[in-house]
Amino acid sequence: MEPVLAALPTVAARIPAAPVAALGRLVAPSGPVDRLRPAPPRGSPVDQLLAERLLGALELTIPDVLIVVPEVLARHVRARMPQTPAAVAGLSASGESETRSAVALLDQVAPGLRELVTGLVAALAGHERVSPLLEAAPGAEHEVAAAHGGVHLALAVVTSLAVLRAARPPIVGSDPPVVVGVALDAAIRVLRQRPMPDAYAVALRERLRADYVLPRFSAGDVPVQEHHFALVEGDFPAVAAEPSNGLVQVVPGGIVVRTGVPSAAVPVWLRVVGEEPAVVELDAWQEVVDVSYTAVDGAASVLGPAVPAPAHLQGQTPPWPGSIRARVSARGRDEHGDGREGGERYEIVLWSAAPADEVVHKATDRLGHRLRGEPEPPVAPRPEAAYRWVRNTVLGMAATVTVVTGSGPERVLAAFGADPTEPVALTELFEEGGSDPWVAVLPVGDAVLAVEYNGWQGAQMPVLRLASARGRAASMYWNVNALTNLSFARGGVMLASFEPPPPDAPGDAEVIAVLEGLELEDYHERVEKCLVAVERFTGRGLRAEDLERIEAAGVAYRILPRLPEHHPEERRPDGTRRWSKPDPLGPDTDALLALPEPALRELAWWAAAQAVEHSGLGSHPAVSASLATRTLTSDADVLARTSGLEGRGAHRYVWLALHQAMNPDALSAAIRALDAARYAFGPDASAFLDQARERALGR
Known part of the structure; x- marks a missing residue:
């Protein structure tokens, strides 16, 4: 004990604060400080970069540290040493650090010695004479973390040095690289089991408040159990009753949200803003409720009853006490969260505001009606549900589906710029990859389906004009970047072509009619909704069995793309150009x-x-x-x-x-x-x- 107490101040004074602050955060609250923690070491108990920095700071100090090794320690260590040193096959891998090589050699020549050091450091840290020396004084968060990590590392260095001098392991002895490597390993292990200093909670709260910036956004899948997840400070609260508003109830330090799915992971978006949003977003949601709760300390987290949410959803609310307004929005609760787009999902928007009465902005799902004790609305299947299967096919990420009436497959292929006499195997086209366009066609009754896998020629106006010359043509294009285009043509004339929702009401009455009730303003399942519009306009849509028939036939046709359409340069009423691009001069x-x-x-x-x-x-x-x-x-x-x-x-x-x-x-x-x-x-x-x-x- 006395040798350790005597040497501890000398070693502690030589340890730089910056690298060991990360050590001091090893058991800090998760979430906001995760980015400040040391990266988990890979392939070795020693964090290589941290060890090299510490070796540079301590390599001249370690040989001069005076430690009289007690005989009792020497006997204990020698009893743990192997009687016959193990043979050493190699020294180190190319480019490996000194500390990592030294620890690897120690494990070969003196197995179990690192564990002995760790055990001694843990015992000393809890000793009544040593424990007070490990307390960190109040200060800024990085100062408290550095003091906490530094003094524990100093204790580990002194203990490691004493044990290695007593053991005198072959080859490595008590050279600085092995002392630092073993000490860092022991410090990491011990710190993971030690509580944070009393001063750390206050220091961390002040740092979080100083660093907190609005607005902020985070999202992730939250683990639900027993139909609930929460945004709260601390542990998950007990929930005794269903929410009277059918969606959310206030608890101390946060809110609990009632889900449709009993147990799963549901997508949650969390937004924290500086003031109440000017517009209540209703189109994308089925239930929207505002409530007020009181933050005790702030920095609440999204979590499930048994499992925390991802780290980026933890500690995200303002890290100070006060009244918070929460707008909770939900959709898909009646579908029990099947993981598809349009399934169960939530958004929570928070801002600081004086307490106010609960406001129900929208209450339309059946679950909410049941929870409020209201008669359920009649089940009205959404038309887009018929196309949800598309998302789980090869077309799911990007495709164009075109339906043409009044023409046979040969005319449709010609409209696309393909030669109907030159079919190509689908397998060959898939293997080629690349961006050259091709199309597969299938006659179905009075219509022809044209399907492009990751293509877009069917969204081009020249193609649709030609394809619709003897009837109608409509197409829906989508890609992995969420770009979409819905187009309609009749009798060789383009009626409308736009990225949904249309910026203005389409001029053609029939196009307006086929869009009726599809709610294109709501981006959920927009591709599926637009495929419904294509079917309404042409009288035929794509079916799962149609795609199976196309793939069973196994042929498609290369497209010779048509040149871009000529458009006049648009001018404003004053004669100037409406668009500034292109601008070659x-x-x-x-x-x-x-x-x-x-x-x-x-x-x-x-x-x-x-x-x-x-x-x-x-x-x-x-x-x-x-x-x-x-x-x-x-x-x-x-x-x-x-x-x-x-x-x-x-x-x-x-x-x-x-x-x-x-x-x-x-x-x-x-x-x-x-x-x-x-x-x-x-x-x-x-x-x-x-x-x-x-x-x-x-x-």
Whole structure:
């Protein structure tokens, strides 16, 4: 005991605070301080980076520490040492730290010695003469954590040094690397079992308050048991009754939410904001209730009755006492949380506010009616439920489904730009991967289904115009980035094409009718809802058995994509451009509005000709014919469309420049031909654009 007490101050004074603060947080409350903890060591009990920093600080001190090893300790240690040292096969792996190598060698030549050190450190830490020396004084959070970790590490260093000097293990002896490695291992093990200092709770609370910033958002799956989860301070509270509002009840320090699913993990979004949201979001939720609760200390966590939620949902509320307003929203409780999009999920929005009465903004699910003692509303199956199966197929992440009436498969394939005489095995197309488009078709009664796996040609207006020439066509496109597009065409005319929900009411009455009641403003199951709209418009939708038939047939068709549609340059009432892009000439692009139409047309074809010359295609028959006639010949059209395919075409931007120069709108032709041509020039684009400015604007 006396040697330890004598050496402890010297070693403690040499331990730097910064690296050991992480050690001092080993048993701190989880959640907010997790990012400050040391990373779990991999493949060794020694945290390599931390050990090297400490070795650098202590390697000159350790040899000078005077410790008289008591005979009782020496006998005890020697009794634990093996009588015949184990053979050592190798010293260290390349690039391994000194401390890690030293500890690995110690385990070979003196197995069990590390465990002995750990046991002694734990016993000393609890001794009545040592324990008071390990208390940390009040201070800032990092100071208390550093003092707590540092003094325990110092105790471990002194104990490790005494044991190693008594044992004199072969090869490693009591050299600084093995002392530090063994001490760090022992300190980590002991600290995990020791309580935090009395001063730490106050210090941590002050740090959390100083670091807390609004707004904040976190989300995760929360473990539910017995139909409940909570947002509370401390442990899960006892819940004796059902919530009178059908969703949420207030408990000391938080709230408890009633779920539909009895036991599962449900998605929960948690938002903490500075003030009450200006709008109550109702479209996406079936139940929305505001309640007030009083925070005792703050920093409440989302948790289940038996299992905590993920760390990023812990300690997220404001870390100070006061009145909190909570808006709890729920959907899917009647579906018992089947894990699908549109299943059971919750949002909790919090802000500081004076206590107020409970407000029920929306109460529409059947579970809520039962809990409130109200008659349940009649079951009204949602039409989109018929398409939930799509999410669990190969189409789930990204696809386009197009339904066409009035035409057979050959005409539909031609509309897509595919050759009906050239089928390709589905397996071959899947193995190729890449972004080149292809489509599979299936006749079903009076309609044709066209399915693109991760493709989007069916969402293009030229395709839908051609496909609908003898009837109707509608398509739904979605991808992994949540981008979507819903389109309708009839008799070769586009009626509507938009990313749902539509920004404005569609102009066609029939399109308005097929969207009725689908609630596209609610993003949940939006793909499924739009597939319902496609079916309503065409009279036929995609069925699970249809997809099975397509895959059983095992064929599809490569698509030669159609060139982009020509659009006029939109102008505001004052004559200026509505959209600022593209802007090949930068701010000078708007100066083109002052040019007469003939000058704009000449500029467009000059840009295309410059791109042709730069690329060396001037002698190509299809190119020269297109420049001469100022239109794409049939051969040129095929080459232009092929240029966008992987490994099958070339000079994409040259062909686009020629295509854009044909735009009936002269202003759009000039701007877009210049834009395509500058990409054809690549690194030489600046010189080309300078020429364009001089030619068009004289500057």
